Amino acid sequence: xxxxxxxxxxxxxxxxxxxxxxxxxxxxxxxxxxxxxxxxxxxxxxxxxxxxxxxxxxxxxxxxxxxxxxxxxxxxxxxxxxxxxxxxxxxxxxxxxxxxxxxxxxxxxxxxxxxxxxxxxxxxxxxxxxxxxxxxxxxxxxxxxxxxxxxxxxxxxxxxxxxxxxxxxxxxxxxxxxxxxxxxxxxxxxxxxxxxxxxxxxxxxxxxxxxxxxxxxxxxxxxxxxxxxxxxxxxxxxxxxxxxxxxxxxxxxxxxxxxxxxxxxxxxxxxxxxxxxxxxxxxxxxxxxxxxxxxxxxxxxxxxxxxxxxxxxxxxxxxxxxxxxxxxxxxxxxxxxxxxxxxxxxxxxxxxxxxxxxxxxxxxxxxxxxxxxxxxxxxxxxxxxxxxxxxxxxxxxxxxxxxxxxxxxxxxxxxxxxxxxxxxxxxxxxxxxxxxxxxxxxxxxxxxxxxxxxxxxxxxxxxxxxxxxxxxxxxxxxxxxxxxxxxxxxxxxxxxxxxxxxxxxxxxxxxxxxxxxxxxxxxxxxxxxxxxxxxxxxxxxxxxxxxxxxxxxxxxxxxxxxxxxxxxxxxxxxxxxxxxxxxxxxxxxxxxxxxxxxxxxxxxxxxxxxxxxxxxxxxxxxxxxxxxxxxxxxxxxxxxxxxxxxxxxxxxxxxxxxxxxxxxxxxxxxxxxxxxxxxxxxxxxxxxxxxxxxxxxxxxxxxxxxxxxxxxxxxxxxxxxxxxxxxxxxxxxxxxxxxxxxxxxxxxxxxxxxxxxxxxxxxxxxxxxxxxxxxxxxxxxxxxxxxxxxxxxxxxxxxxxxxxxxxxxxxxxxxxxxxxxxxxxxxxxxxxxxxxxxxxxxxxxxxxxxxxxxxxxxxxxxxxxxxxxxxxxxxxxxxxxxxxxxxxxxxxxxxxxxxxxxxxxxxxxxxxxxxxxxxxxxxxxxxxxxxxxxxxxxxxxxxxxxxxxxxxxxxxxxxxxxxxxxxxxxxxxxxxxxxxxxxxxxxxxxx
Numbered sequence: 001x002x003x004x005x006x007x008x009x010x011x012x013x014x015x016x017x018x019x020x021x022x023x024x025x026x027x028x029x030x031x032x033x034x035x036x037x038x039x040x041x042x043x044x045x046x047x048x049x050x051x052x053x054x055x056x057x058x059x060x061x062x063x064x065x066x067x068x069x070x071x072x073x074x075x076x077x078x079x080x081x082x083x084x085x086x087x088x089x090x091x092x093x094x095x096x097x098x099x100x101x102x103x104x105x106x107x108x109x110x111x112x113x114x115x116x117x118x119x120x121x122x123x124x125x126x127x128x129x130x131x132x133x134x135x136x137x138x139x140x141x142x143x144x145x146x147x148x149x150x151x152x153x154x155x156x157x158x159x160x161x162x163x164x165x166x167x168x169x170x171x172x173x174x175x176x177x178x179x180x181x182x183x184x185x186x187x188x189x190x191x192x193x194x195x196x197x198x199x200x201x202x203x204x205x206x207x208x209x210x211x212x213x214x215x216x217x218x219x220x221x222x223x224x225x226x227x228x229x230x231x232x233x234x235x236x237x238x239x240x241x242x243x244x245x246x247x248x249x250x251x252x253x254x255x256x257x258x259x260x261x262x263x264x265x266x267x268x269x270x271x272x273x274x275x276x277x278x279x280x281x282x283x284x285x286x287x288x289x290x291x292x293x294x295x296x297x298x299x300x301x302x303x304x305x306x307x308x309x310x311x312x313x314x315x316x317x318x319x320x321x322x323x324x325x326x327x328x329x330x331x332x333x334x335x336x337x338x339x340x341x342x343x344x345x346x347x348x349x350x351x352x353x354x355x356x357x358x359x360x361x362x363x364x365x366x367x368x369x370x371x372x373x374x375x376x377x378x379x380x381x382x383x384x385x386x387x388x389x390x391x392x393x394x395x396x397x398x399x400x401x402x403x404x405x406x407x408x409x410x411x412x413x414x415x416x417x418x419x420x421x422x423x424x425x426x427x428x429x430x431x432x433x434x435x436x437x438x439x440x441x442x443x444x445x446x447x448x449x450x451x452x453x454x455x456x457x458x459x460x461x462x463x464x465x466x467x468x469x470x471x472x473x474x475x476x477x478x479x480x481x482x483x484x485x486x487x488x489x490x491x492x493x494x495x496x497x498x499x500x501x502x503x504x505x506x507x508x509x510x511x512x513x514x515x516x517x518x519x520x521x522x523x524x525x526x527x528x529x530x531x532x533x534x535x536x537x538x539x540x541x542x543x544x545x546x547x548x549x550x551x552x553x554x555x556x557x558x559x560x561x562x563x564x565x566x567x568x569x570x571x572x573x574x575x576x577x578x579x580x581x582x583x584x585x586x587x588x589x590x591x592x593x594x595x596x597x598x599x600x601x602x603x604x605x606x607x608x609x610x611x612x613x614x615x616x617x618x619x620x621x622x623x624x625x626x627x628x629x630x631x632x633x634x635x636x637x638x639x640x641x642x643x644x645x646x647x648x649x650x651x652x653x654x655x656x657x658x659x660x661x662x663x664x665x666x667x668x669x670x671x672x673x674x675x676x677x678x679x680x681x682x683x684x685x686x687x688x689x690x691x692x693x694x695x696x697x698x699x700x701x702x703x704x705x706x707x708x709x710x711x712x713x714x715x716x717x718x719x720x721x722x723x724x725x726x727x728x729x730x731x732x733x734x735x736x737x738x739x740x741x742x743x744x745x746x747x748x749x750x751x752x753x754x755x756x757x758x759x760x761x762x763x764x765x766x767x768x769x770x771x772x773x774x775x776x777x778x779x780x781x782x783x784x785x786x787x788x789x790x791x792x793x794x795x796x797x798x799x800x801x802x803x804x805x806x807x808x809x810x811x812x813x814x815x816x817x818x819x820x821x822x823x824x825x826x827x828x829x830x831x832x833x834x835x836x837x838x839x840x841x842x843x844x845x846x847x848x849x850x851x852x853x854x855x856x857x858x859x860x861x862x863x864x865x866x867x868x869x870x871x872x873x874x875x876x877x878x879x880x881x882x883x884x885x886x887x888x889x890x891x892x893x894x895x896x897x898x899x900x901x902x903x904x905x906x907x908x909x910x911x912x913x914x915x916x917x918x919x920x921x922x923x924x925x926x927x928x929x930x931x932x933x934x935x936x937x938x939x940x941x942x943x944x945x946x947x948x949x950x951x952x953x954x955x956x957x958x959x960x961x962x963x964x965x966x967x968x969x970x971x972x973x974x975x976x977x978x979x980x981x982x983x984x985x986x987x988x989x990x991x
Contacts, residue, residue, distance in 0.1 A: 077157050077170050080116045082236040087114040090231055092247045092269050094197075094261035095125040096141035097310050101331045102283050103246055104303030105295060110244075111148050115173045118234045119145065120227065122265045124180040124211045128191035133319065134211070138178050140313035142169065144306040149174050162222075162229040164215040177230055180210040181217075188260030193801075197223070197264035203735055203764055206822070219885070220268075228272035239277040240341055245269060249282040249338070258285045280340045289330035303332045347428035348372035351404075351421050356438035360523035361413040364438045368421050370404045372430065375423040378403050381432075385416035390435055393420060413443040413524070444468035444519040446527040457509035457539035457620045463501045464517055464529055471519035471526075474499045479514040486514035486531060509539035509623050540564045542623040543613050548630035553605035556630045558598045560613050564622065567615035570595045573624075575610040582610035582627060606634025606663030606714060634714035637661035640693075643710055645727035650702035650762045653727045655695045657710050661719065664690050664712035670721075671697065672707040679707035679724055685945055699758055699948055700729050737884040738763040738893040741876065741918050743846075743910035744774040744832075745790035746959050746971075750980045751934045752895055753952030754944065759893070760797045765822050767883045768794060769876065771914045773829040773860045777840030783860070785966045787827050791818065793959035798823040811871070811878040813864040826879055829859040830866075837909030846872065846913035870920075877921035888926040889991050894918060898931040898987070907934045929989040938979035952981045 082088055089110045091099045099107055099119065111117060121141065124134040142154050152171050159168035159177070167178040184196030200208040201220045208223065209216040217223040235243045249255035250266035262285050273280060284291070295303070308323055315321040322328050349371040357365050366380065380397040383390040397406055411417060416439040423430040445467040452462045462476070476493040479486040493502055507513065512535040519526040541563040549557045558572065572589040575582035589598055603609060608631040612624040638660040648654045655669065669686045672679035688695055700706065705728045712719040738759035740748045748756055748768060759766045770790065773783040791803055801821035808817035808826070816827040833845030849857040850869045857872065858865040866872040884892045897915035898904035904912070911934050922929060933940070944952070957972055964970040971977050 077155060077159070077168060080118075080173065080175060080234050082116055082234070082238070084236070084238070085242060086116065086236075086238075087242050087244070088116045088118065088235040088238070089114050090118040090120065090234065090243070090245045092120040092122070092227065092245065092265060094121070094123050094248070094259065094265045096121055096137040097125075097144075097307065098248075098262070098285070099246075100141075100144050100303065100307035100310055101328065102248075102285050102288065102335065103337075104306045104332075105299040105335055106246065106281070106337065108148055108302040108306065114244075116234070117174050118230070119174070119176040120179070120230060121177065122179050122181055122197065122227075122268070123183050123261050124178070126183045126191075126211060128183065128185070131211070134180070136314065136317045136319065138167075138176075140310045140317075142171075142176065143313040144310040145171070145174055145176065147306050147309045158214070161233060162226045164217070164226055166215070166226075166230075167212075175234060179226075180212050180214070181208060182211055184259075184261045184264065186259065188264075196260065197268070198260045201264055201267055206765060206819075220271075224268040224271040227268055228276065231272070231276070231278070240279045243276075244279040244281065245273065246281040246283065246337075249284050251282070254287075254338075255282075255284045256287055258287065262286075277341065281337050282340070284336040286327075286331075288334040288336050289327055291334055291336060293333045295333055295335055299335070300333050303335070307332060346374065348375035348423035348425050348430045350431040351378065351423055351433040354419065354421055354433040354436050356417075356419050356436045358438045358440050359407070361441045361443035362409060362411045362524070364408045364411060364417060364419075364440060366406045366408065366419055366421070368404055368433055370402055370423075372423045372425075374425055375401050375430075376425045377401050378421055378423050379429070380406050380408075381420050381422075382408060383418040383420075385418060385437060390418035390420075390437070393418075411440050413440055415440050441521065441523055442470055443524045444471040444521055444526045447474070447517055447519055447529040450515065450517055450529040450532050452515055452532050452534035454534050454536050455503075457537045457622075458507045459503060459505045460507060460513060460515075460534045460536060461501070461503050462515055462517075462532075466498060466500050466519075468519040468526065470521060471497050472522055473497060473520045474517055475520050475525065476502055476504075476515065476517050477528075478504065479516075481512035481514060481533065486533070489514070489516060507536050509536055509621065511536050511623075537620070539620045540567055540615055540617055540622040543570070543615060543625045546611065546613055546625040546628050548609075548611055548628045550630050550632060551599075553632045553635065554601060554603050556600045556603050556609060556611075556632065558600065558611055558613070558628075560596055560625055562594055562596050562615075564615045566617060567593055567622070568617050569593055570613055570615050571621075572598050572600075573612050573614075574600065575612075577608035577610065577629065582629070585610070585612060603632050604662075605632050606665075607632050634663035634665065636717050637664035637712040637714050637719045639719040640667065640710050640712055640722045643708065643722040643725045645706075645708050645725040647727045647729045648696070650730045651700050651758050652696055652698045653700060653706060653708075653729060655697065655708055655710070655725070657693055657722055659691060659693050659712070661712045663714055664719070665714040666690050667692060667695075667710050667712050668718065669695055669697075670709050672709075674705035674707060674726065679726070682707070682709060689941075699754065699945075699951070702729055702762070703731050704729050736763045736891045736893065737765045737767065737887060739767045739769060739880055739883070739895065741769040741771070741894065741896045741914060743771050743897070743908065743914040745770055745786040746774075746793070746956065747897075747911070747934070748895075749793050749952065749956035749959055750977065751897075751932050751937065751984065752986075753955045753981075754948040754984055755895060755930070755986070756955070757797055757951040760822070763822070763893070765824060765883065766798070767824040767826070767879070769826045769828065769879055771828050771830055771846065771876075771917070772832050772910055773827070775832045775840070775860060777832065777834070780860070782968065783829070785963065785968065787825075789959045789962035789966075791820070791825065792962040793955040794823050794825065795820065796955045796958040807863070808882075810882060811875040813866070813875055815864070815875075815879075824883060828875075829861050829863065830857060830872075831860055833908075833910045833913065835908060837913070845909065846917065847909045850913055850916055869917075873917040873920040876917055877925065880921065880925070880927070889928045893928045893930065894922070895930045895932065895986075898933050900931070903936075903987075904931075904933045905936050907936065911935075926991040928991070930986050931989065933985040935976075935980075937983040937985050938976050940983055940985055942982045944982055944984055948984070949982050952984070956981060 093099050125137050126134040149172050154169045154171045156169040158165045169176045182190050182194040184190050184198050188198040190196035195205045195208050199205045207216050207218050247269035248262040248266040250270045311321050311323045351368045353369040355367050359365050378399040379395055381393040382396045383393040416437055418435055418437045420435040421433045447464045449465040452460050454460050474495040477489040478492045479489040512533055514531055514533045516528045516531040518528045543560040545561040547559050551557055570591040571587050573585040574588045575585040610627055610629045612627045614624045615622045640657040642658040644656050646654050666687050666689045670682040671685045672682040707724055707726045709724045710722045740752055740756050742748050774786045775783040798821045803818050803820045805818035807814045818825045831839050831843035833839050833847050837847035839845035844854045844857050848854045856865050856867055896918035897911040899915040899919050960970050960972045
């Protein structure tokens with residue numbers, strides 16, 4: 001058989017430099033110990049034999065590689081026999097020839113005294129070539145080890161380390177681990193899109209897979225802790241002086257211009273050693289060729305023997321030889337290393353001076369002195385009072401580092417509780433603080449026997465029984481009647497302690513009102529008394545057909561129909577406008593009997609007024625007429641001043657200004673790019689309403705300077721411009737995970753699309769969670785197409801990578817999870833609840849699970865069943881914790897439908913249920929939350945710029961066109977969809 005065609009491997013070389021001085025805080029030394037004739041490994045004779053004829057025994061092709069098609073079925077090999085007190089040396093490097101070139105003399109001398117040695121190769125060293133090439137490199141490294149450990153054969157099999165399958169080879173007391181991660185290339189960016197250790201370390205990719213497909217490392221932490229686990233496994237969990245780990249130097253000053261894979265391997269070992277006590281040896285690599293020769297001839301020959309064994313094997317395989325290149329010869333004459341001992345952190349100091357103060361009948365506040373400097377956080381524990389001493393303690397909170405206070409809530413009234421606190425870090429906990437106790441306040445007793453009596457058309461008198469002894473006030477609330485039940489209550493009076501009566505005046509005639517009352521202290525409130533309802537007396541007939549006509553900028557004329565026969569006169573009332581609704585009405589005129597008109601000549605320009613009229617007798621008043629409004633025309637507005645701009649994030653700048661006009665319709669906001677410290681060409685980016693004095697410009701580029709100016713306008717004309725102001729956006733955060741959680745596959749595009757675009761620009765990871773299959777009662781082909789269409793919408797924003805999907809276990813449930821670049825999707829596939837919230841074909845809905853109509857809810861694909869509403873929202877919480885690595889604000893943002901039914905009226909039942917589930921999931925978490933209005937936005941004012949609209953349209957059209965191409969029609973031409981694309985309304989809720 002012919003040998004494989006020669007192909008040179010790839011390694012980065014850096015320009016020659018003058019030998020730098022060794023840093024003063026590092027000690028580099030070479031070991032010149034010679035081998036004795038009684039060495040039990042017989043090293044001297046083997047090296048001599050290996051040097052004969054350039055290790056000619058490797059010159060042929062008889063070392064051809066065998067395939068590993070059954071390697072996953074091979075049983076694990078026994079671990080090294082390491083008894084307490086046995087020494088183990090571990091050599092960790094990136095490529096198969098690295099230890100020979102940079103550590104070779106240290107390895108050979110170390111083998112004379114230590115029976116157990118472990119080699120860990122982090123990459124496949126593939127150089128973007130075929131599997132045959134990097135498998136040949138692995139066998140060549142074994143040939144180099146053979147020079148040291150003598151005759152015998154290697155036995156190899158998969159070894160499970162921290163849930164990862166790693167190729168492990170054993171020969172005598174030597175072990176080799178081949179982790180087979182992709183070669184990072186001299187650039188550190190890898191080949192063919194496979195990534196690299198450096199990209200995993202720097203957060204440029206979320207995961208990194210081995211080239212042979214045996215395993216995937218889900219994070220940088222997962223990777224370096226796997227190296228730590230290998231050392232623990234092979235050393236029988238020993239520490240220094242019995243464990244000695246050798247690796248590349250991580251200090252870039254001492255080890256400059258090294259290969260990115262060398263430095264990433266060094267960083268991983270450095271991190272792995274953080275919680276262990278090992279003897280460490282850090283080696284300079286490529287840079288040694290620029291340092292002084294520091295090896296004896298004998299030491300040089302030791303390194304040359306093992307490297308030539310590797311290199312001759314590669315040459316015999318048709319891959320050429322590198323032993324004659326000057327860089328390699330230079331490396332063989334030099335070894336620079338410094339030693340250190342890794343010491344795990346001590347336990348944190350104990351907190352002291354724990355104090356507890358009752359704040360209410362349900363809350364006790366704790367404070368303590370934080371004495372620790374190395375804690376990860378604090379555990380807070382609470383115990384019931386048992387005859388004046390603490391009962392059994394239970395942990396109630398885990399707090400962040402540097403915490404020194406906590407509020408314990410949801411406690412029982414007039415009850416004693418005990419508390420204690422201790423600090424913790426990654427390896428230990430402190431002793432407990434002193435224990436202390438406090439007793440919650442006594443909540444006042446609730447009033448009873450609430451009764452009411454209508455005295456007139458505008459007055460109801462109330463009485464009740466005072467049962468409390470410690471109240472400081474009584475709080476009285478009233479609600480309108482809503483089809484025979486109470487509407488929303490609002491407080492109308494705060495009365496003195498001991499009060500048992502109240503007269504409610506200013507009411508409407510023939511109108512039913514509901515009342516409730518409760519006792520209160522400065523900290524607590526009792527339960528409510530049983531509500532009661534009373535209807536006011538019938539009054540005279542109300543006027544109708546009220547109309548308002550604008551006469552001038554200062555005059556509005558009113559007319560109405562007089563329906564009364566017994567009135568004494570009429571009262572005209574006016575109210576200012578409050579965002580499209582009347583503010584507080586006040587009387588502006590009292591007119592004689594039979595009046596049917598009035599001229600309001602005290603109006604202000606450019607002002608909207610609301611009017612109502614009612615008649616009165618000596619004892620009563622009628623109901624009000626219908627309300628009407630009219631707006632006087634404006635005068636030209638005054639120009640705004642004091643414009644200020646401030647960068648608030650990597651994509652937004654906040655503006656504020658002084659509003660000097662009292663008759664503006666609104667403000668026009670203009671922006672210009674920076675042109676060498678001056679504004680470029682201004683262009684209008686937004687308009688805001690009257691009296692608005694602030695604006696947030698979003699969707700900007702990070703670290704970029706922008707200029708702004710503002711002017712007011714009305715129907716008459718525009719004002720002059722304000723001053724120009726500039727600001728620079730912030731740099732993007734190092735790592736952030738954003739979540740967009742909604743019911744159906746096209747919801748995020750329609751109601752959150754522009755915000756999702758911003759997240760893709762600045763967040764490290766963007767996760768889309770679809771609670772339902774969005775099946776609409778149709779077959780699986782339909783909702784599976786919707787999932788693909790949603791991926792098309794996401795792909796319009798995330799253009800790198802390709803989609804990869806698999807089942808993910810979350811909270812005991814198997815959920816379909818797909819990834820593409822920084823994008824992640826979860827398809828929970830719960831049944832569509834329909835607009836009614838009752839679902840299709842008896843499948844049920846999230847609303848029915850939430851409301852207790854059904855005890856469980858199954859996914860449409862049969863993959864899982866949620867045992868309760870708490871199980872469902874707990875799974876959503878689990879998704880956020882899993883994908884964010886249990887992160888918190890400001891590095892976790894969660895976007896979901898608005899749960900307030902008033903703000904988010906007329907929404908789909910699945911939207912509300914999704915919002916309710918997310919709201920429940922936030923309990924016990926600290927996330928930045930954003931709640932979005934959905935269907936209701938079509939009735940709200942346009943608030944997006946053309947750019948923001950186009951971003952939403954891009955992602956929605958990608959979804960909609962995919963559905964259309966699959967034969968399911970398109971929605972993009974419908975008016976409500978177009979309206980949604982022009983509006984995004986949300987509120988933020990920050991911890």
